[in-house]
Amino acid sequence: MTGPGQGRDPQGVGRFDVPRRSPEPAPEPARRNGHRPAAQAAPTPADQVDATTSGGTGPAVPDRPGDHWDRKVANGLAFLRRRLSGDYEVDEFGFDPELTDAVFHPLLRVLYRDWFRTEVSGVEHVPVDGPALVVGNHSGTVALDALILSAALHDKHPAHRYLRLLGADLVFRMPVVSELARKTGGTVACNPDAERLLGGGDLVGVFPEGFKGIGKLYADRYKLQRFGRGGFVSAALRTGTPIVPVAIVGGEEIYPMLADIKPLARLLKLPYFPVTPTFPWLGPLGMVPLPSKWLIEFCPPIPTAHLTDSADDPLVVFNLADQVRETIQQTLHTLLERRPDPFGP
Amino acid sequence: MTPGGTPGVPGVVVVTGVGRYLGAHVAARLAADPRIERVIGVDAPDAGTEFTDLLDRVERIRVDSASLGGLLADLDVDAVVHLALVTAPDAQHGGRSAMKDQNVIGTMQLLAACQRAPRLRKLVVRSSTAAYGVSFRDPAVFTEETEPREVPRGGFGRDILDLEGYVRGFRRRRSDVTATVLRFAPFIGSTADTTLTRYFAQPFVPTVFGRDPRLQFLHFDDALEVLHRSIVEDHPGTYNVAGPGVLSLSQAIRRAGRVAVPVLEPGLSGAAALARTMGFGGYGLDQVDLFVHGRVVDTSRLEQEYGFTPRSTAEAFEDFIRAHHGGVVVTRDQLAAAEQLVLDGIRQVRSAVRERP
Numbered sequence: 001m002t003g004p005g006q007g008r009d010p011q012g013v014g015r016f017d018v019p020r021r022s023p024e025p026a027p028e029p030a031r032r033n034g035h036r037p038a039a040q041a042a043p044t045p046a047d048q049v050d051a052t053t054s055g056g057t058g059p060a061v062p063d064r065p066g067d068h069w070d071r072k073v074a075n076g077l078a079f080l081r082r083r084l085s086g087d088y089e090v091d092e093f094g095f096d097p098e099l100t101d102a103v104f105h106p107l108l109r110v111l112y113r114d115w116f117r118t119e120v121s122g123v124e125h126v127p128v129d130g131p132a133l134v135v136g137n138h139s140g141t142v143a144l145d146a147l148i149l150s151a152a153l154h155d156k157h158p159a160h161r162y163l164r165l166l167g168a169d170l171v172f173r174m175p176v177v178s179e180l181a182r183k184t185g186g187t188v189a190c191n192p193d194a195e196r197l198l199g200g201g202d203l204v205g206v207f208p209e210g211f212k213g214i215g216k217l218y219a220d221r222y223k224l225q226r227f228g229r230g231g232f233v234s235a236a237l238r239t240g241t242p243i244v245p246v247a248i249v250g251g252e253e254i255y256p257m258l259a260d261i262k263p264l265a266r267l268l269k270l271p272y273f274p275v276t277p278t279f280p281w282l283g284p285l286g287m288v289p290l291p292s293k294w295l296i297e298f299c300p301p302i303p304t305a306h307l308t309d310s311a312d313d314p315l316v317v318f319n320l321a322d323q324v325r326e327t328i329q330q331t332l333h334t335l336l337e338r339r340p341d342p343f344g345p
Numbered sequence: 346m347t348p349g350g351t352p353g354v355p356g357v358v359v360v361t362g363v364g365r366y367l368g369a370h371v372a373a374r375l376a377a378d379p380r381i382e383r384v385i386g387v388d389a390p391d392a393g394t395e396f397t398d399l400l401d402r403v404e405r406i407r408v409d410s411a412s413l414g415g416l417l418a419d420l421d422v423d424a425v426v427h428l429a430l431v432t433a434p435d436a437q438h439g440g441r442s443a444m445k446d447q448n449v450i451g452t453m454q455l456l457a458a459c460q461r462a463p464r465l466r467k468l469v470v471r472s473s474t475a476a477y478g479v480s481f482r483d484p485a486v487f488t489e490e491t492e493p494r495e496v497p498r499g500g501f502g503r504d505i506l507d508l509e510g511y512v513r514g515f516r517r518r519r520s521d522v523t524a525t526v527l528r529f530a531p532f533i534g535s536t537a538d539t540t541l542t543r544y545f546a547q548p549f550v551p552t553v554f555g556r557d558p559r560l561q562f563l564h565f566d567d568a569l570e571v572l573h574r575s576i577v578e579d580h581p582g583t584y585n586v587a588g589p590g591v592l593s594l595s596q597a598i599r600r601a602g603r604v605a606v607p608v609l610e611p612g613l614s615g616a617a618a619l620a621r622t623m624g625f626g627g628y629g630l631d632q633v634d635l636f637v638h639g640r641v642v643d644t645s646r647l648e649q650e651y652g653f654t655p656r657s658t659a660e661a662f663e664d665f666i667r668a669h670h671g672g673v674v675v676t677r678d679q680l681a682a683a684e685q686l687v688l689d690g691i692r693q694v695r696s697a698v699r700e701r702p
Contacts, residue, residue: 077687081681085680086601087600092559092591175553176555179556182559192484193484
């Protein structure tokens with residue numbers, strides 16, 4: 001079954017094709033990819049068994065093999081101390097890998113694994129190193145799909161790469177939300193930032209539909225909206241970065257939007273004001289996402305290295321954007337056939 | 346691209362703003378350079394006398410900026426370093442209107458004088474990374490080409506935009522003059538005394554609720570180094586000057602052992618406006634905007650052209666902390682001790698439980 005397209009990733013496929021229910025999806029997978037700055041003791045891979053006691057403070061009593069909780073407590077305390085004394089690094093975009101690994105990803109992991117029962121396929125199409133632009137469909141009234149995608153990709157990918165999301169400026173206008181976005185590796189969706197991240201070899205996630213995608217009614221579910229001006233394509237072209245389309249099924253059902261109260265949205269300066277079966281009727285309870293079944297499929301990368309000179313050619317840009325859009329739409333249809341019941345197991 | 350090559354070392358250098366911290370130090374440093382014949386410090390007539398001992402080798406001229414024109418021509422000036430900027434309104438010296446007079450009108454008059462100085466070959470102007478303005482649509486990292494998207498609310502930011510506009514005009518009219526514009530990140534260091542160092546020196550530090558801006562600092566000594574090189578070498582153009590790397594505000598506060606007090610943004614803006622009208626300046630909308638948006642610049646152009654990398658933001662801040670350990674509320678050692686205490690407590694309890702049966 002090794003078609004010509006899949007021939008060059010033999011080691012990735014076998015191991016990571018069916019990671020659905022691996023017994024423990026590595027409580028701290030990020031420790032293995034060397035993303036940690038030197039401050040924290042050498043993160044020797046896999047065998048976290050005896051290596052990591054609390055950061056530097058020698059234990060008074062030698063640890064026995066069974067002292068699992070001890071180590072957890074010690075690690076937790078060391079984490080707390082590092083946080084409280086500012087002993088961590090953030091990059092120029094404000095990304096805080098330590099906080100992301102220790103706090104945000106574990107929370108998202110519960111959500112995508114246990115609540116949404118997410119199945120990820122095609123993760124071998126995401127390169128192990130070097131830049132790539134991951135382009136997905138957007139849905140779900142709240143942009144939860146972006147967060148789920150980044151957490152799932154991080155856990156399932158052999159190199160445990162971080163997906164640097166590009167968000168609308170509205171995200172960065174809101175206090176608290178803006179900082180969560182920055183600390184988890186997000187930044188404003190603009191070409192300078194995208195090109196800077198790609199130029200630095202990062203994996204960048206973008207949702208070209210924007211608010212048109214997440215703010216569409218339930219009746220329009222899984223119909224890709226317009227892709228804007230294709231700014232993401234020109235960013236990829238300018239840096240010669242491959243584009244990896246990704247189709248996400250399941251996001252549309254978490255907050256099925258039945259209506260959009262436009263006057264209220266205008267009043268609150270929001271792009272839309274959603275009415276779902278539970279929101280705003282049930283108040284805060286309406287914020288609980290419905291437990292739909294999620295499927296995420298990464299499609300084969302579309303190379304752009306040969307088109308670097310055409311970054312300003314609108315025809316090339318639009319054609320490529322259309323190709324990406326078509327790929328995602330097709331994949332969405334096949335995924336939907338695989339998932340007859342939106343709330344199935 | 347000729348670091349060390351000294352064909353461009355000017356003979357007579359005029360430094361403005363020597364009555365202030367930065368100007369005094371730059372003038373003293375240039376005076377100590379044997380390649381430079383004369384260093385003339387220009388200052389407003391009512392400037393203070395705090396730095397006189399530093400300036401013993403500098404000729405000081407007290408003159409108001411309107412009569413600079415004749416002076417520069419008479420002195421046969423080769424280079425001008427313009428550092429006379431006021432970063433925050435000072436109630437004792439006329440508040441915001443005096444600040445604007447100094448920053449905008451002062452720069453206009455200086456540039457007009459420079460334009461008529463026949464021998465002038467070099468102009469170095471102090472600017473600020475505030476030149477990028479603030480907007481929620483801003484890219485995370487500013488390069489020198491980034492255009493400001495919105496005019497900033499703060500007075501200093503607006504002044505900087507005006508100033509750079511005048512320098513652009515000057516470059517057009519006197520293309521024979523090597524004009525260097527240095528966009529400095531906020532200064533910090535063991536001795537520097539700025540709005541920001543005073544801010545971080547407090548034990549309880551107000552921040553904006555829900556915002557954790559990314560900040561960059563420049564060590565004061567590195568600022569001196571860059572200014573010095575700009576004079577003795579030729580580096581035409583505009584450069585970001587900042588310590589590489591980033592500290593988030595919360596991180597900086599924690600590293601300094603201070604305690605952050607989050608305040609809602611409208612409250613803070615209001616308080617800043619109130620403080621300004623009541624006449625104790627210091628914190629203005631410039632600071633509020635910086636603490637909402639943060640500001641990070643790309644310094645690769647500086648590193649390439651000058652062959653010099655300032656010490657990183659974290660190192661510069663570390664140097665500041667060492668000098669200002671007075672107001673520390675929580676120290677790193679206390680935290681480590683507390684951690685050890687909890688761990689030992691757990692061990693003791695557990696060994697006690699084990700021994701009982």
